[in-house]
Amino acid sequence: MKKQTKAIRTQTGKTKYREHSTPLFLTSSFTFESAEQGKALFEETEEGNIYSRFSNPSVQEFVDKVCLLEDCEDGVATATGMAAVFASMAALLKNGDHILASRALFGSAHQIITQILSKWGITYTYLDSDASEADWEAAVQPNSKMIYLETPSNPGLDLVDLAMIGRICKKHNLIFNVDNCFASPALQNPAEFGADLVVHSATKFMDGQGRVLGGIVVGKKEYIKELRFFCRQTGPSMSPFNAWVLSKSLETLSLRMEKHSANALQLAKALESHADVKNVKYPFLESHPQFQLAKQQMSGGGAVVTIELEGGFERVAAFMDALEIASLSSNLGDTRTIVTNPYTTTHAKLKPDEKLALGITEGLIRISVGLEDIEDLIEDFTNAVEVSVKSDILE
Numbered sequence: 001m002k003k004q005t006k007a008i009r010t011q012t013g014k015t016k017y018r019e020h021s022t023p024l025f026l027t028s029s030f031t032f033e034s035a036e037q038g039k040a041l042f043e044e045t046e047e048g049n050i051y052s053r054f055s056n057p058s059v060q061e062f063v064d065k066v067c068l069l070e071d072c073e074d075g076v077a078t079a080t081g082m083a084a085v086f087a088s089m090a091a092l093l094k095n096g097d098h099i100l101a102s103r104a105l106f107g108s109a110h111q112i113i114t115q116i117l118s119k120w121g122i123t124y125t126y127l128d129s130d131a132s133e134a135d136w137e138a139a140v141q142p143n144s145k146m147i148y149l150e151t152p153s154n155p156g157l158d159l160v161d162l163a164m165i166g167r168i169c170k171k172h173n174l175i176f177n178v179d180n181c182f183a184s185p186a187l188q189n190p191a192e193f194g195a196d197l198v199v200h201s202a203t204k205f206m207d208g209q210g211r212v213l214g215g216i217v218v219g220k221k222e223y224i225k226e227l228r229f230f231c232r233q234t235g236p237s238m239s240p241f242n243a244w245v246l247s248k249s250l251e252t253l254s255l256r257m258e259k260h261s262a263n264a265l266q267l268a269k270a271l272e273s274h275a276d277v278k279n280v281k282y283p284f285l286e287s288h289p290q291f292q293l294a295k296q297q298m299s300g301g302g303a304v305v306t307i308e309l310e311g312g313f314e315r316v317a318a319f320m321d322a323l324e325i326a327s328l329s330s331n332l333g334d335t336r337t338i339v340t341n342p343y344t345t346t347h348a349k350l351k352p353d354e355k356l357a358l359g360i361t362e363g364l365i366r367i368s369v370g371l372e373d374i375e376d377l378i379e380d381f382t383n384a385v386e387v388s389v390k391s392d393i394l395e
Contacts, residue, residue, distance in 0.1 A: 007065045008251045012057045024244040025057045054232050058240040062247040066206075067218050069185035069250070070198050075218035076227045077243060081181065081201020082108050083236035084215030088177055088199050089113075089148065091230035092223060095121035097145040100136070100174075102160050104129045104153035104358055107347040109179070113148075129158035130290065136165065140172050150179040151190075152294075155306055155342040155366040156359045157182075157281050159290040162297050166194025175223065181205070181333075186257035187300045196220050202246050204333030205303070208256050209249070212242040256335070256371065260303035263377065264369040268305045270378045276389045278363065279308040304332065305367045312362040315388050316341050319365065322387035325372060325380040332368035337377060339367050 001009070011022040030049040032038035040046035049055050063075040078084045089112065093099060101113055103126040113124050125139045129151075136147075147169055151160040162178070169176040177197040178190040184205040190198050200206060202214035215238075217227055231237065261284070268282035280287070283294035284301030294301065309315045320328055326337040330345045340346060343362050347355060355361075369377070 003068050003071070004254050007068045007253075010061065010065050010068060012061050022058075022061060022244070022247065024241060026240050027056075028052050052240060053235055053237045056240045056243070058247070059238050059243040062202075062214075062238070062243040062250070063216065063218070065247055065250045066185065066200070066202075066216050069189075069253070070180070070218050071189055071191045072198060072218035073221045074224040075216055076224060076231050077202075077238040078215040078217070078231065078236045079238055079242075080213045080236075081199075081203055081215040082112075084199050084201070084217045085109050085179065086112055086116075087227055087231055087234075087236060088197050088217045089117060089146070091227045092175060093117065093120075093122050093145055096143055098123045098125070098141045098143045100125050100127065100139050100144060100147045102127060102129050102149035102151070102153065102158070104156050104158040105150055106154040106179075107349055109148075109150070110354075111349065129153060129156075129160050133161075133164050133168065136168050140168070140174070144172065144174055146175040146177055148177040148179075150182070151188075151297075152182045152283055152302060152304070154182060155304070155346065155364065157283055157288070157304060157306055158359075159283065159293050159297075161293055162190055162193035162195070169196070170194060182302050182304055183298055184253060184257055184302075186254045187261070187302060188298045191219070193297065196223055201333075203331070205257060205260070206246055206253065206333075207249050208253065208333060208335060210331060210334040210336070212239075212245045214238050214242045214246050257300060257303070259371050260369060261300035263371065263374045264303050264305050264367075265301055266374045267367070267369055267377055267381065271305070271307055271381060271385070274382060274385055276309075276385050277307050278310050281306045303369045305369055307365050307367065308361060309363045309365065309385070309388065311388075313341070313344065316363055316365060319384045319388035322384035323380055324383075325376060326367070332366070334368065335371045337368065337370035337372060339365055342366050 029051050041048050041050050059077050063077050067075050149160045176195045178195045179199045181201045197219035200216050268280050268285050271277050272280040282305045326339050329338045330340045342360050347360050
């Protein structure tokens with residue numbers, strides 16, 4: 001069977017009630033058939049569930065499906081995407097280690113590396129997304145332990161060459177850690193390029209409908225074993241209910257990402273042709289500076305488009321206020337189209353020079369393109385651009 005079929009058909013074992021849809025194991029703990037079994041479970045000489053902070057059948061079904069979709073050996077689910085990002089670093093790095101990272105990161109990931117890990121004596125080096133193989137090689141230090149990156153990045157849609165980083169990590173025995181949230185396993189599989197760990201905010205496209213929070217790290221067993229220990233002791237466990245929702249959502253992930261990508265490409269092309277839009281960025285637009293790389297390592301461009309408008313925040317506010325279909329929210333990955341201004345929301349905590357280095361200007365707008373009729377979306381966004389231009393003229 002193909003992996004999509006496996007992901008749909010992977011379920012917890014049926015109960016005596018012969019249910020077709022997998023049951024929800026909404027329980028905090030599990031009983032033992034005997035004192036001996038309890039002892040064996042805690043000694044880990046027998047596999048089984050003890051406490052939902054450690055494991056739960058609903059959560060395990062979700063993990064198993066993501067492992068199938070990402071071609072990974074094992075995984076750990078967490079309460080949020082940022083818990084997954086943090087665990088993927090904190091469980092494997094120690095005082096004196098060095099981490100290399102792509103500069104184009106989500107704001108909270110940036111804060112973890114620069115503000116939290118640095119307190120523990122973990123140093124870092126940032127490189128631009130388009131840095132050459134020689135640049136990455138030169139940045140490797142004797143105490144380097146991990147390379148962490150997002151591709152495509154949030155919000156700038158910068159790409160990093162996964163095959164290149166895979167070669168460097170193999171050569172220097174570094175842990176290759178990739179945030180694959182924007183592409184999702186439906187469009188990109190970093191493990192094919194040598195990634196040891198793949199991180200997701202399941203809140204986004206894995207859920208796809210803006211309902212629950214969740215995160216997951218999948219990858220090689222040797223690293224997941226350390227992550228599991230870390231998460232078992234520190235407790236960022238995923239709710240069984242959220243896992244149940246996410247597991248069901250994965251059954252439609254491929255279909256949804258195909259439609260998200262088709263809508264996003266059409267909207268990007270329409271806005272790129274508009275004279276009053278300064279810049280449009282989307283991985284599968286030929287104007288994207290890394291278009292060829294996107295085609296090499298992604299099967300679709302994803303749902304996120306960014307545009308830039310002249311006129312600063314005032315122009316952005318006029319544009320966003322004029323939208324009638326799209327929602328205004330800092331989230332993304334929903335069936336409903338969402339827009340936000342990263343300069344004042346998701347990356348607001350970054351310093352002005354840090355924002356500038358990432359191409360996050362006051363006029364930047366991140367669009368998470370939903371599943372609405374594309375003609376309606378094009379009309380809504382085109383109208384909002386024109387309304388915002390008229391507001392400038394009136395002023």
